[in-house]
Amino acid sequence: MVKLSVQGLDFWYNGKQVLHGVSLEIMPRRITALIGPSGCGKSTLLRCMNRMNDLIPIAHMSGRVLYEGRDIYAKDTDVPALRRRVGMVFQKPNPFPMSVFDNVAYGLRLQGTPNPDHLGKRVQESLEKADLWDEVKDRLQLSAFRLSGGQQQRLCIARALAVEPDVLLLDEPCSSLDPIATARIEELLARLKRTHTLVIVTHNMQQAKRVSDETCYLLDGRVVEFGPTARLFTHPTERLTREYIRGDFG
């Protein structure tokens, strides 16, 4: 069953159209990569999938986005509940100015005050899933700002995992990280794929090639080509895709 389905999505930002009739289907327990040059609308598309664009007052859209068959832009959608199912990790690591523990507990505490033992367990599980537990288990009360960039990003992933999402949207999660930190995140994504559906925006074609099962190439707000990553990178059907992955521009 399709996890997320985008159907004929048009999106305007401040009167300028940035997405033109985008349609694509995200399959469960796969990694789907959205690639394309800067400004092609890939982040905007990603943010339509959990309604993060609602926060921008000068934006509007038409078309449909379905999560498990239900239109997430329907009037009766519980947006906070949607975002707990479809979580997000941002381009720049953005931990709260709190301790490591409180960062991971933030989303859990929003749903009421769980008992401390249960909270501690959930925090530990989330940090383990994000491959960060061993590095921080002795300093959970340390400020999140004292961690390295890569650790901070894994903390943000742990924070997102703590509310037990089904889908994780990642907006260029490695763009501010060095190659070693990037490699650790990529390993983590490969592991998370077993339990979660992942959509990753990246401007790094090699990364898309390494981690994703499906790739969608966007240019100027339009889907140029969407298909299995292995095929798209070896036998692209579109001339524009061929030019982009060959590095003729971008």
Place this chain on the structure above:
Amino acid sequence: MVGVHRAEQAAFLLCRAAAWGALAALALVVMVVFLEGAQVLSVGFLTRMWSHRDISQGGILPAIVGTLFLGIGVTLVSIPLGVGSAIYLQEYGKGHFARAVTLAIRNLAGVPSIVYGIFGLAFFVQLLRLGTTIAAAALTLGCMTLPWIIAAGQEALKTVPDSFREASYALGATRWQTVRGAVLPNAFGGMLTGSILGISRAMGETAPILMVGATFYMDYLPASPFDKFMALPYHLFILATQHASPLAKSYAMGTAMVLILLVFALNTGMFLLRAKLRRMKTW
């Protein structure tokens, strides 16, 4: 290269001179007030009731208490309203309405305090029949302080990066949960600073309480918000301009000194509280 170097040095020297000039002006004010004021300062001056006939027999206790009560009153009036408005305008309000209100508040912040005084006289003292009481004065000063506190609150909220808000929403937080959990804790210090500065300025204001009727002579301490009151700035004004006693000028300086120290103590307390709040966080 020599020209660049000289310009560099000239700019540095000018800025340094400006800093020293500002400090000198401040030091001069404090010195003049303290040198003359110290002559009348005594335990009796701080703890006795005011004696109108022979001012050397009395103290300024009712004025100190009156000013402290005003400070508390202004805090109760303007902090809840000011902080609430700032949160609404910055975090909830969208579009033309919020922008119009923000603009109006910025303009109100520049309205001279005497105008608030006449408003307070017409509205609180006469229309609402509060009379010349602490309540009327606190409400008047509260109205005057409100735009400063709102503006400071909005600035403090603006310094919280949007990435905190986004992170919170992405975890399924509602708007109020985001404001409470991710925004306010990081704007609290700035809001506190702005609020206390506004309140200490209000405590030193003379014009508004002149209009809503501070009392110059009282031989008891106010016991309720609906009592009459004395206040340090007004007391100082009368002593300096209206009183016949040859000692009046020294007593005016002594009163000024107490007022300065009171405001200074309030600001120091605020900075200590801020530092403590900062240390309570783990970074």
